Amino acid sequence: MISLKSAIKNSKAYLCLECGKCTSVCPVSKFNKGFSPRVLVNRTLRYSENDILTNKNIWACLTCAMCDLRCPADIAYIDLTQATRLEAQKLGEEAICSHGGAAQAMMRIMTATNLQQKRMDWVDNDLKVAEKGEVLYFVGCLPHFDILFSDKGVHTIRNAKSSVKILNYLGITPAVMPQERCCGHDLLWSGDMENFKKLAEYNINEIKKTGAKKVVFSCPEGYRTFKIDYPKYFDVDFEVQHITELLRDAINEGKLKFREIDKVITFQDPCRLGRHLGIYDAPRKVLSSIQKLKLTEMQRSKKRAVCCGVSAWMNCSFYSKRIQMLRLKEAKETGAELFVLSCPKCEIHFNCAMKEEEARDDIKIPTEQLVTFVADALT
Amino acid sequence: MAKNFIPKIVAFCCNWSTAPVVNKAVESDAQFPPNIKIVKLMCGGMVTLAFILKAFELGADGVFVATCRVEDCHYVTGARRAVDVCDNTKKLIDMLGFEPGRFKLGRFSSLEHKVFEKAINEFIGVIKKMGPSPIKVQRRTTASTSR
Numbered sequence A: 001m002i003s004l005k006s007a008i009k010n011s012k013a014y015l016c017l018e019c020g021k022c023t024s025v026c027p028v029s030k031f032n033k034g035f036s037p038r039v040l041v042n043r044t045l046r047y048s049e050n051d052i053l054t055n056k057n058i059w060a061c062l063t064c065a066m067c068d069l070r071c072p073a074d075i076a077y078i079d080l081t082q083a084t085r086l087e088a089q090k091l092g093e094e095a096i097c098s099h100g101g102a103a104q105a106m107m108r109i110m111t112a113t114n115l116q117q118k119r120m121d122w123v124d125n126d127l128k129v130a131e132k133g134e135v136l137y138f139v140g141c142l143p144h145f146d147i148l149f150s151d152k153g154v155h156t157i158r159n160a161k162s163s164v165k166i167l168n169y170l171g172i173t174p175a176v177m178p179q180e181r182c183c184g185h186d187l188l189w190s191g192d193m194e195n196f197k198k199l200a201e202y203n204i205n206e207i208k209k210t211g212a213k214k215v216v217f218s219c220p221e222g223y224r225t226f227k228i229d230y231p232k233y234f235d236v237d238f239e240v241q242h243i244t245e246l247l248r249d250a251i252n253e254g255k256l257k258f259r260e261i262d263k264v265i266t267f268q269d270p271c272r273l274g275r276h277l278g279i280y281d282a283p284r285k286v287l288s289s290i291q292k293l294k295l296t297e298m299q300r301s302k303k304r305a306v307c308c309g310v311s312a313w314m315n316c317s318f319y320s321k322r323i324q325m326l327r328l329k330e331a332k333e334t335g336a337e338l339f340v341l342s343c344p345k346c347e348i349h350f351n352c353a354m355k356e357e358e359a360r361d362d363i364k365i366p367t368e369q370l371v372t373f374v375a376d377a378l379t
Numbered sequence B: 001m002a003k004n005f006i007p008k009i010v011a012f013c014c015n016w017s018t019a020p021v022v023n024k025a026v027e028s029d030a031q032f033p034p035n036i037k038i039v040k041l042m043c044g045g046m047v048t049l050a051f052i053l054k055a056f057e058l059g060a061d062g063v064f065v066a067t068c069r070v071e072d073c074h075y076v077t078g079a080r081r082a083v084d085v086c087d088n089t090k091k092l093i094d095m096l097g098f099e100p101g102r103f104k105l106g107r108f109s110s111l112e113h114k115v116f117e118k119a120i121n122e123f124i125g126v127i128k129k130m131g132p133s134p135i136k137v138q139r140r141t142t143a144s145t146s147r
């Protein structure tokens, strides 16, 4: 495992110029004046290891990578944060988990290999899925989120239904694993390497059994984890693809036909899809191929898109709500009728913010996921 | 299943109805099973999905939630809230692959220590038949939490 020293080396943190540009663009620092990535980088470099590992602020970062992009010294701040958390956890330091730690408990429960999960109820009769196949659709925690966050009135499982509908439309019957596990994204980012590895290993083995050559994701976090993090620790011998990339390719080949939709929408780039993986154009290409649909960009979009305020189910706070309200206001100001998202967590977080008592009409905007929007537009 | 399997049970008990019931049951009957960990809550309505999941995560073979009867709740709405929380929890632990019988909600008045004793012994009987939980203890501690 990576020690803090090698993390400093790998992330090039030693190049820090102390310019503070990271802090100036950080959405957390904007509201939480006690939090500054510049200060954290500096403490990592100048103080004892113990100082940074016991610093509570290492858990407050959203790992949204806004600072990474802005940094003139090209420091990989989120990689440093990930490594710091892994080290901190070894000392017994822990994140403050939101929702009483229910999500993390659920993920650790999933590390048991002998569970007989019942997670396939969402597969309606008109959807075609298989046990084996060249293409596999990775569902992620969508069925669980809808139970955990039933009070938020979200239906993230529609992502899975729509994704399968799109794949079926393209003549693909995807394999779906009834004993799939959480991808481990949240455990990794909250420093629990041991359980992350258990989940990763289990998933990779299960995928092998299905014979899949390509795994398709609708969840940007799962996609990032499979694309960037799994190969760091395990051999991954299948291709991974986000559904927006698959849709883009299908549109380029002229395989998708949409009905006209006369609407004005705006689109939220999720951190994992955008800044982490650089996918900005695929979702826009997909949306722009729907006739009459007008996409208006928010004041800050693509590389500069603001995060939805919480990551890995930890540290949800007053500041998260401020960030969410700020972003919702930007969405509303575009004049769009619909806020199109492409991450289940964005949906949960933004809808939660809109349910706040202090939420006024200037931040209330209906949300919909890109895949469901596109699947409904298919003719 | 091991012959001498002694299930680990966690019982979340409301302070007003079931905590006194537990005390009475323990005092009056030497047969009261010793393998139950009682977690006293000031109100049954305090129980959350996270409490229950965490008990399972840490290796409980069964989780019992004991509250007042809905109409007797000391805080008026707590017992009703517990019902909602437990309904939701049931859905989730079912999805995760636990047998439905591993989790139970019971309602008691503060005088019903015999009823409670019977219910808990029945519950333990069911768990004994099922055998140990599929979960092996994941780790020593779990993350600190906020609500």
Ligand code: SF4
Pocket: A022, A025, A026, A027, A028, A029, A037, A060, A061, A062, A063, A064, A065, A066, A067, A068, A077, A078
């Ligand atoms: S990753 Fe995002 S939240 Fe974390 S320090 Fe950088 S800008 Fe701030």
Ligand code: SF4
Pocket: A015, A016, A017, A018, A019, A020, A021, A022, A023, A037, A038, A041, A070, A071, A072, A073, A074, A075, A077
């Ligand atoms: S932007 Fe980069 S160089 Fe500037 S203070 Fe932040 S980490 Fe250091």
